[in-house]
Amino acid sequence: MSAAAVVEVFSDGACLGNPGPGGWAALLRYGNVEKVISGSERDTTNNRMELMGAIAALEQLTRPCRVHITTDSQYVKQGMQQWLPRWQANGWRTADKKPVKNQDLWERLAKAVARHQVEWFWTRGHAGHPDNERVDRAARLAAERQTQDA
Template identity: 80%
Template sequence: MSERQTVDVFTDGACLGNPGPGGWAALLRYGKIEKLISGADADTTNNRMELMGAIAALEALTRPCLVRITTDSQYVKQGIQQWVARWQANGWRTSDKKPVKNQDLWERLIRATAPHQVEWFWTRGHSGHEDNERVDEAARIAAATQTGVTQTGNA
């Protein structure tokens, strides 16, 4: 079997209000090739946009890869690495028997990771990590498109 290609991914989500207009972005890097993707939703939450950044990046890949995803969302990283298996075993219920929020996106993220070997990394948001800052700005711009207001710089 041939060695899997390695793709580095940086993701972020943003919400102008929570809930409110939101945007997500992902930077995919394979060697020297980069692709920045983004999207938006008129009425969403920050956590949904954080999940969508990772989902969209994985869904954009056309063949199985080793994917190294860096996010500033502990919700996404801990959710996929620690919580999802327990939620599934409990019928998508939390430890206090409440329905898991964003189940639709967690299930989509599970499907999107399936063909790949995925490694998850966390970086502190707004800490000067160049690639995280790029996707943060792209996500905020995407969110602003839902309001008709252009937003740049730090929120």
Template identity: 75%
Template sequence: MSDTVDAFTDGACLGNPGPGGWAALLRYKTVEKWISGNEAETTNNRMELMAAIGALEALRRATHVRVTTDSQYVKQGIEQWVTRWQRNGWRTTDRKPVKNQDLWERLVAATASHRVEWHWTRGHSGHAENERVDQRAREEAERALMERTMENGA
């Protein structure tokens, strides 16, 4: 696991809930690869999770990954909360079901074969890669809105 892949992730939602998009930029040395997607009706937190999941699931072999996100929800969730949630049967400390359990389980599975470092950056603060993935995620959310509008006959 000597090679390192940098993953920059972001999610966006037009309304919350509403049409959403996510994007991840993977960088290995000088090679970059984009991964993105969207959903017709979702939340911002789900799109933030999907961006991290998409980045990790795109890797073909075990590697060292530095994931940079502007989502404290994702970073704190994976580093601090998920172990307790699992131990408590996917319940929060006040015994409520964990929101987005399906995606948290998927993220945990996606991290299993990698050595992952989680980094947080403030959104919209000039971090070059974060600005790029933010733009792509917003474009995906707009694409979801357009597709939803077309499906509804507008």
């Protein structure tokens, strides 16, 4: 992998009810090589699944990379770009002194990001972005599998 090469990641999460059965998915692309990954949980929230899509994608990478992550979740993008440093500095408390929700996944995402040079991008969900639509379908299918397995 050359120093200028970029791994593109498109991640998404879905939840059938909130909370309820949920799924996440990510598309990793390096040049012409693509890999789609997905997973699910029986009882979760949409925000947790959005986080898991990004986490799982980054954890797939076996060496430090430049990574462009596109998500339709402002929660994930803003969390990583704006809120995370304050939460860490405030002992995982929000501005109004409440515990940060999903701290376990934010810590896991922060650890996964630390190995890489990551840039975050946002796209509007369900707006026709082909890669976002693709991971949205995969995340939904993963969530639906939880209802079939129940």
